[in-house]
Amino acid sequence: MSIEYVIAVFITVVGASTPILFAGLGELVTEKAGVLNLGVEGMMLIGAIAGFATVDLTGNPWLAVVVAAACAAASSLIFAFLTLTLSANQVATGLALTIFGTGLSSLIGRSFSGRAIHTFDTVFPDALSKQPYLKVIFGYSPMVYLSFIMVILVAWFLSRTRGGLILRAVGENDLSAHSIGYSVTGVRYAAIAFGGAMAGIGGAYFPLVLTPNWAEGLTGGRGWIAIALVVFAGWRPYWLLGGAYFFGLLGTLELYAKASGASWTSILPSEMWAALPYLATVVVLAVISVSKSAGGNAPACLGKPFIPST
């Protein structure tokens, strides 16, 4: 295995992992506030079509990122209104949001089918981004670097700022946070909207970086992987970064196992590589549920409606 080969695999893995990194990061913040939003796949698809349509109409990929984030965040507010203001069940509402987003994106996307858009280029000049070794650092689209920045920002926000502390307090013990005087509902609205915006950016990554053509359901279930990823990472941002690349690697091995029969990847059938992220997540769930010292426990109020006793 040559160094060039390793670099090529690495770049493929980073590229394939970035959507679930964005979406997972948003879902992590949402879940840290105590809300389980299963609408990630739907919000990603809404972001994907919004991003595609924006580039198709304006040719501006950066504007597309912003529009994708805004549209997906808007769709997440449907979820927020139902679960927070009307105390509806989070599981059912999230699932409905996924079905809704899948349907809406395919309906709007119908009029864009067959059109190709201009995707993001690499950020750095060819001397760096195409150089055989340096491209491992410089050879990515701007959205990859944006994802690094977002990981650092979210980690810093959650662990080092007052806002992050309040958000975690709301997720761990909503009644206490409420009695101290913080707006549980307000914090959760913001966390859900952030989760929606990030899912939208993760969805927009597909047309903006990976495939220039619109295809129905192009996120291919990545929203569900992102939800698994948050659990796999034990609700910790830097673990999420590592976990995203680990899942991305498994996904790449799946493709290799499918394509080449004779390599070492065929020790497992490709379908088993595809199932591994979910299996690994279940194992991690069991470990963190048993061993409290392992860290990375689920937020105590995850998925539970907040009903203030008045």
Next chain:
Amino acid sequence: MRFKLEKRAEPSRFMLYATPFGSVLVTMIVGAIIFSIIGYDGLGAVREVFLTPILNPLKWQEVAMKASPLILIGVGLAVGNRASIWNIGAEGQYVAGALAGTGVGLLTQNATGPWILPLMFAAGLAGGAAWGAIPAWLRTRFNVNETLSSLMMSYVAIHMMNYFVTGPWKDPTGFSFPQTPLVTADQTMPILIPGTLVDYGILFTLIIAVLMWVLMSRSVFGFQVRVVGSAPNAARHGGFSQKHTIWLVFLISGGLAGLAGIFQVTGPFGQMSLGFPQNYGFTAIIVAFLGRLNPLGVIAAGIVLAITYVGGDIAQTALQLPNASKGIFQAMMLFFLLASDILIRYRVRIVGTAPTPAAEVAKGAA
């Protein structure tokens, strides 16, 4: 004029049963508007998706066929939701049951006899229950969140199915299509109404749904499930074990989902293929809610959702709508239902009029 929400003295039974109908109606209206805004024939879409399957008797058998798995899975899920135990892995349990039943089918390819089909059903029931047992075991043994684990196990089941239908179980005479061999004559669900697609699977589904209604409304188990769901502390004092309930809920809902899976293999599909998972397991969650977690309500809700499945296919050919767009209607039905739930516990009053004595009493009591 401003509106104000006022807590009712007790939940409104009228609203409990009226809101599902209202949600479907509002969905049709808002759906027509959304489709028109996007640039489609909104009224046409609503007509094809909701009305054509009802008005065209030729479509009734298709509705019955699609409703059957939704109802069978939905009545199982309704039990769990009653107990506030969230099994969202029915899609995986459906696939696991179908796989187990298909495994028996492959072993009995050369056998004949009336015992084969019941054996496949038993395997389907057991396969679904076994897949449901995984989150139940994780929850009762390690306190693992059953919502997350059952969801994850769904995708494991689907990938496992992909492996079997493209690998070891692929039909050797199937021109390398990823599908299992067709079921034999003795493995086929008999047709109930000659000349139609309506088979015994639909009849079994209805019988099971009614039995589940009896179980839930007339048995100690039904009472136990409701108490564990609505008053966990009272349930503990009353001697109802939560672990016991979790196990039963997952075995029942998983088993029924698995049974639905093997009914599809021996009935409409006749085999397993990559397209076998039809999202019935996820849509059945909407069915359970729309049916108000009551098995009889689930029958009605299953028919409504089946209408949108069939209508979605009609709209696809008649109006060139993408097949997934029926999901907009399905999701909105649930959105509006969940939103209208507030009308059960609260009444909307116009602010400014004098409060009625009854409302004052209610406020005092609250």
